[in-house]
């Protein structure tokens with residue numbers, strides 16, 4: 001029924017981040033986010049430029065490094081080393097996926113954990129799982145904020161995460177069942193190979209759809225009044241036109257759900273806002289300057 005407005009909540013976060021940028025700058029710290037792109041995925045360039053625009057909006061320095069897709073993998077590893085060594089760079093994001101001849105795991109463990117604003121470094125993954133996160137991964141963190149904005153407290157509720165990716169499904173489940181604000185849910189992780197998926201999702205008060213399959217979650221799979229969070233961003237052809245759809249069949253499900261996130265304008269803008277959040281947090285911690293995070 002109710003749309004959860006990701007653009008509006010993200011704008012509030014950005015405004016709070018802009019205040020943090022000012023505080024840091026007044027203390028002589030000019031927070032900076034570096035994005036690195038070595039990818040042949042057509043959407044990646046758009047996403048990276050959106051992230052750079054976001055930096056500009058909050059008054060943060062944005063640095064972008066393009067590594068030639070045909071360059072040897074070493075060039076990407078060297079780029080990361082240089083950014084790690086640069087005290088003027090506080091956050092580093094290597095856009096995923098990287099080209100095939102690069103070892104993704106090596107990339108993830110190469111980023112200095114203190115600058116790992118994605119939260120993908122094994123040390124930061126370990127800290128999240130241990131219940132002591134340094135950087136909460138941007139998409140699941142953004143989803144926690146969206147739930148709070150809709151006055152949905154997961155505590156004691158049944159949450160079902162559909163999808164088990166390292167970027168969304170796994171950290172989302174950890175945050176939902178973990179202790180603390182936005183957690184304490186009874187959490188089930190399902191995926192595309194779950195038998196009788198609908199029997200699980202129908203029991204859920206909160207469904208997080210992150211399987212990467214267009215319109216996978218249909219109305220018969222959700223209970224009346226459930227909160228439905230759509231993480232999918234799928235570009236498909238429909239009626240001869242290219243359109244963006246989520247992992248949820250929105251037209252069907254929004255009649256039945258209590259609250260639902262649209263695509264676009266739901267989770268996506270929040271992912272980008274929490275990246276800015278993590279970057280000012282990184283700058284604050286690297287320089288020992290206190291800020292009031294939004």
Ligand SMILES: Nc1nc(=O)c2c([nH]1)NC[C@@H]1CN(c3ccc(C(=O)N[C@@H](CCC(=O)O)C(=O)O)cc3)C=[N+]21
Nearest residue numbers: 047093094095096097118233264265266268269271272
């Ligand atoms: N190291 C790394 N970190 C990431 O966070 C990361 C990544 N790699 N690789 C790809 C995915 C994807 N992702 C998106 C974030 C925001 C939107 C977004 O803002 N979408 C808008 C508009 C989308 C459009 O119009 O195409 C919306 O949903 O409203 C989309 C996609 C971050 N990712």
